[in-house]
Amino acid sequence: MSVAGNERGRMTSPSLDRSEALWKRAQRVIPGGVYGHQNAGAHGERHPKFLARGEGSRVWDVDGNEYVDWMCAYGPMVLGYRNSVVDRAVAEQMELGDTLSLPGEAMVEYAEALVAKTAGMDWAIFGKNGADVTSWAIDTARAQTGKSKVVKVRNAYHGARPWTIPVLPGVPPHHRDELIEVVWNDVEGLRSVFAEEGDAIACVILTPYDHQLHHAELPSEGWYRAVRSLCDEHDAVFVMDDVRAGFRFDLAGSHVYFNAAPDLVCYSKAIANGYALSAGLGVEALRPAAERIFFTGSFFFQSSAFAAASATLAEMERTDAVGTIHRIGQLLIDGLEAQAESFGEPLVSTGPAAMPSFHFGDDPEYARFKRWCDAATEQGAYLHPGHNWFVSAAHTEEDVDRTLEATERAFEELRSSG
Amino acid sequence: MSVAGNERGRMTSPSLDRSEALWKRAQRVIPGGVYGHQNAGAHGERHPKFLARGEGSRVWDVDGNEYVDWMCAYGPMVLGYRNSVVDRAVAEQMELGDTLSLPGEAMVEYAEALVAKTAGMDWAIFGKNGADVTSWAIDTARAQTGKSKVVKVRNAYHGARPWTIPVLPGVPPHHRDELIEVVWNDVEGLRSVFAEEGDAIACVILTPYDHQLHHAELPSEGWYRAVRSLCDEHDAVFVMDDVRAGFRFDLAGSHVYFNAAPDLVCYSKAIANGYALSAGLGVEALRPAAERIFFTGSFFFQSSAFAAASATLAEMERTDAVGTIHRIGQLLIDGLEAQAESFGEPLVSTGPAAMPSFHFGDDPEYARFKRWCDAATEQGAYLHPGHNWFVSAAHTEEDVDRTLEATERAFEELRSSG
Numbered sequence: 001m002s003v004a005g006n007e008r009g010r011m012t013s014p015s016l017d018r019s020e021a022l023w024k025r026a027q028r029v030i031p032g033g034v035y036g037h038q039n040a041g042a043h044g045e046r047h048p049k050f051l052a053r054g055e056g057s058r059v060w061d062v063d064g065n066e067y068v069d070w071m072c073a074y075g076p077m078v079l080g081y082r083n084s085v086v087d088r089a090v091a092e093q094m095e096l097g098d099t100l101s102l103p104g105e106a107m108v109e110y111a112e113a114l115v116a117k118t119a120g121m122d123w124a125i126f127g128k129n130g131a132d133v134t135s136w137a138i139d140t141a142r143a144q145t146g147k148s149k150v151v152k153v154r155n156a157y158h159g160a161r162p163w164t165i166p167v168l169p170g171v172p173p174h175h176r177d178e179l180i181e182v183v184w185n186d187v188e189g190l191r192s193v194f195a196e197e198g199d200a201i202a203c204v205i206l207t208p209y210d211h212q213l214h215h216a217e218l219p220s221e222g223w224y225r226a227v228r229s230l231c232d233e234h235d236a237v238f239v240m241d242d243v244r245a246g247f248r249f250d251l252a253g254s255h256v257y258f259n260a261a262p263d264l265v266c267y268s269k270a271i272a273n274g275y276a277l278s279a280g281l282g283v284e285a286l287r288p289a290a291e292r293i294f295f296t297g298s299f300f301f302q303s304s305a306f307a308a309a310s311a312t313l314a315e316m317e318r319t320d321a322v323g324t325i326h327r328i329g330q331l332l333i334d335g336l337e338a339q340a341e342s343f344g345e346p347l348v349s350t351g352p353a354a355m356p357s358f359h360f361g362d363d364p365e366y367a368r369f370k371r372w373c374d375a376a377t378e379q380g381a382y383l384h385p386g387h388n389w390f391v392s393a394a395h396t397e398e399d400v401d402r403t404l405e406a407t408e409r410a411f412e413e414l415r416s417s418g
Numbered sequence: 419m420s421v422a423g424n425e426r427g428r429m430t431s432p433s434l435d436r437s438e439a440l441w442k443r444a445q446r447v448i449p450g451g452v453y454g455h456q457n458a459g460a461h462g463e464r465h466p467k468f469l470a471r472g473e474g475s476r477v478w479d480v481d482g483n484e485y486v487d488w489m490c491a492y493g494p495m496v497l498g499y500r501n502s503v504v505d506r507a508v509a510e511q512m513e514l515g516d517t518l519s520l521p522g523e524a525m526v527e528y529a530e531a532l533v534a535k536t537a538g539m540d541w542a543i544f545g546k547n548g549a550d551v552t553s554w555a556i557d558t559a560r561a562q563t564g565k566s567k568v569v570k571v572r573n574a575y576h577g578a579r580p581w582t583i584p585v586l587p588g589v590p591p592h593h594r595d596e597l598i599e600v601v602w603n604d605v606e607g608l609r610s611v612f613a614e615e616g617d618a619i620a621c622v623i624l625t626p627y628d629h630q631l632h633h634a635e636l637p638s639e640g641w642y643r644a645v646r647s648l649c650d651e652h653d654a655v656f657v658m659d660d661v662r663a664g665f666r667f668d669l670a671g672s673h674v675y676f677n678a679a680p681d682l683v684c685y686s687k688a689i690a691n692g693y694a695l696s697a698g699l700g701v702e703a704l705r706p707a708a709e710r711i712f713f714t715g716s717f718f719f720q721s722s723a724f725a726a727a728s729a730t731l732a733e734m735e736r737t738d739a740v741g742t743i744h745r746i747g748q749l750l751i752d753g754l755e756a757q758a759e760s761f762g763e764p765l766v767s768t769g770p771a772a773m774p775s776f777h778f779g780d781d782p783e784y785a786r787f788k789r790w791c792d793a794a795t796e797q798g799a800y801l802h803p804g805h806n807w808f809v810s811a812a813h814t815e816e817d818v819d820r821t822l823e824a825t826e827r828a829f830e831e832l833r834s835s836g
Contacts (some may be wrong), residue, residue: 036714053514071519096471099692101489143587272515276717296454298693
C-alpha cells in the first residue's frame with residue numbers, strides 16, 4: 001500500500017508494483033516496453049514507468065502515488081492537466097464533430113488568432129507532431145530558395161526524423177549530406193559556413209535558446225543579429241523551432257523574448273495544453289513556397305485540437321500564465337540552489353525559469369544527479385534525470401515547497417551514502 | 419436560407435454563402451485557404467468547403483446543409499461520427515488524464531488487444547499520422563537488413579513525406595534515389611527488379627490492393643505469393659501499408675482478406691474512429707530492429723486515442739461492422755450501376771464495396787465525373803470527384819436510397835446539359 005499523502009509528504013518507499021507489472025506486460029507487446037522520450041526504463045528503480053491520471057500540476061502513477069510533475073508531459077501541459085476552460089472548449093466542439101471530411105471553422109478561427117498574436121508572421125499551417133512542422137519548414141525553405149543545405153546547431157533536437165536525428169540505424173548516410181552543424185553562439189563559425197557554402201544553404205534552423213538535455217545556453221548579444229544578416233545576405237530562410245519552448249516565454253513567440261527575427265516559426269507541445277497539434281507560421285514572402293508543398297495528414301483537420309488551442313491561447317493571456325510560469329520557476333531554481341548550497345552540493349542551474357536545467361558539477365556521467373532525481377521522485381517530486389524540466393501556470397508555491405521537502409530528503413540521502 | 423430536408427431531399431440549390439465567406443477568411447491566414455487532401459477548392463462550385471458537424475453517416479456544412487457523407491473523413495470515420503461507445507470511452511479516459519509525462523495503461527491494453535487481433539504480428543508501436551508509421555517501417559526495414567532501397571508501386575501513396583511524394587519542390591532529387599517503382603501485379607517486373615538490385619533492397623511496401631485516386635486494382639492470383647518469396651530469397655522486409663484500407667476488410671488486417679503475409683503492418687485512419695492514432699506492427703524477428711529506432715512524438719502517448727482505439731476494435735467486433743460496411747457498399751455500387759445503365763452513362767466501378775472507386779469511361783480528364791459529383795453533392799450526397807469513397811458501419815439502406823435520389827438528379831442534369 002502507498003503511504004503517499006501524509007502532511008509532510010511521504011517518507012517511506014511507495015510501492016511501484018503495478019508499474020513494474022505493467023512494464024512487464026508492455027515489454028511483451030511493445031519493442032523495449034516503451035519507446036522514445038517517455039521510456040523511463042533507465043531513470044532509476046524508484047521512478048514509476050506509467051501514470052494513471054493528472055490534475056493541475058500533480059500526477060498519480062498506476063500504483064496511486066502522487067507527484068508534483070515538473071515534466072508537464074515534456075512540455076504540452078502548460079495550464080495544468082484537465083484545465084477546465086480548455087477541456088470545456090474541446091467538449092463543446094466534440095458535441096458538433098471532430099475529424100470530418102472537410103475542415104471546420106475552428107481551424108480558421110485559430111489560424112486568425114495565432115497569426116494575429118505571433119510577432120512578424122502572416123499565415124499559418126497545422127500538423128500533429130512537432131516534427132511535422134520542422135520538416136515542413138525545411139521543405140518550404142528548399143522550395144523557396146531552390147537550395148538544399150540545412151544549418152543546425154550541434155546536438156540540437158528538431159524531431160525524430162532522418163534529416164535531424166544524429167544516428168538513425170538504417171538511414172543511408174547521404175540523407176544527412178545536406179546537414180551542416182555549427183556551434184551555438186559561434187558567430188564566426190556561422191559566418192565561415194556561409195562564406196563557404198552560402199550558395200547551397202536553404203535555411204538555418206535554431207531553437208530560441210540552446211536547450212540540450214542537461215544544460216542550456218542563452219543567445220549571446222550578437223547571435224541573432226548575425227543569423228538574420230547572414231540569411232539575408234545569402235538568400236537563406238531563418239527557421240525558429242519553438243516546438244519545445246513555445247508559449248513559455250512570450251505568447252507572441254519566443255523569438256520576441258530572445259529578440260530574434262525569423263522567417264518561419266514552428267510550434268507544437270504547449271499550444272493546445274496537451275491536445276495533439278503543431279503549427280508552422282511564415283512571413284508573406286514565403287507564402288507562395290508554402291502553397292507549393294503538399295503537406296497533410298489524416299488528422300490534421302481535427303477540430304477539437306483547434307478548439308483546445310484557441311482556448312489555451314485566450315486563457316494564457318487572460319491569466320498571465322507566462323508571468324506565473326516564470327515566477328514559480330524562479331522560486332524553484334532559487335530554492336534548489338539555496339538547498340544545494342546548504343548541503344555543499346555543486347548543483348549547476350543553466351536553464352531559464354520556465355524550463356529549468358540542472359546537473360551537478362564533477363558528475364561527468366550524471367550518475368549522482370540521476371540518484372538524486374530518483375530519490376526526490378520517490379519522495380513525491382517527479383524529476384527527470386536526463387532532460388530539462390518544464391514549469392506550468394498550474395504550479396504553485398505549495399508545489400515548490402512540497403518539491404523542496406522531497407529534494408531535501410534526496411540531498412540527505414546523497415550525503416549519507418557519499 | 420437552406421431548403422435542405424424536405425421529404426425527397428432538396429431540389430433547389432442550397433446556399434453556400436457562409437462556406438464561401440469562410441473560404442475567403444481562410445485564404446488570408448492559411449496558404450491556399452486549405453492545404454492538403456481536405457482542400458475542396460477544386461471540387462466544383464457546388465461543393466461546400468467547410469463542415470460544421472457530423473452525426474452517424476451525415477454531415478452538415480457551415481451553411482446548415484445536410485449530406486450523406488461517403489468520404490468518412492477520408493477513412494477515419496468507420497462507426498459513424500460521434501459514435502457514443504467510442505466517445506464515452508474517450509470521455510472516461512479524459513476524466514483521468516490524456517497527455518501525461520509517462521504513458522498510461524491504455525497504451526499497453528490497446529497494444530495487447532491489437533497484437534492479439536492482428537494475424538501474424540507479435541508487437542506494436544504507435545504514432546499520430548499514417549506517415550509516421552509508414553516512414554518508421556522503412557527505417558525499421560533498413561535497420562534490419564542494412565540495405566537502403568525501397569520498392570513501391572508507381573503512384574501509390576504512402577504519406578506526405580519526401581521519400582514517397584512523387585514531386586516535392588525543394589527536396590533534393592537524391593532523396594528518392596533509393597526508391598524503385600514497379601507496376602501493381604507485375605510479377606515479372608518485380609522479379610527482375612530483385613534480380614538486378616536484390617542486394618540493395620531493404621523492403622517492398624504495398625497497399626493491400628492498389629487504391630489509386632480514380633480506380634482500384636485487386637491483387638492478382640500470384641502477386642502476394644511472389645512478393646513473399648522474393649522478399650524471403652533476397653532478405654527484404656515486406657511492409658503492408660494498411661493505413662487507408664485497414665479495418666474495412668478484416669479486423670485481423672486487410673492482409674488476411676487479400677491473402678498476403680507481410681512482416682510489418684501499418685495502420686492509422688479508421689483504427690480509432692477519428693481520433694489521431696497510427697500503429698505499426700511487426701513479426702518477432704523484426705523486434706530487435708524496431709528497438710534500435712528512435713521513434714517518438716510529443717503526443718504519441720495520449721491515452722484518449724488508445725481508449726478510442728480499444729473501444730473501436732471492440733465495437734466493430736461486437737456489431738460485425740465490416741459485414742455491414744460491405745453489404746451497404748455493395749448496395750451503393752449496385753444502385754449506381756443500375757442507375758447509370760438506365761441513363762446510358764458509362765459509369766465504371768473498380769473499388770471493392772468498402773471503398774468504392776468510380777469514374778466515367780471516355781472522360782479522360784474526369785471533367786464529366788466531376789460535374790456529376792458536384793451535382794449530386796448539391797442534392798445532398800457528398801461525393802468526391804478525385805478520390806475513392808469510404809463506407810462506414812453507420813451508413814444505412816436509407817442513406818443509399820437518399821444518395822440514389824441525389825445521383826438520379828445528377829444523371830438528369832448530365833443528360834439535359836449533354
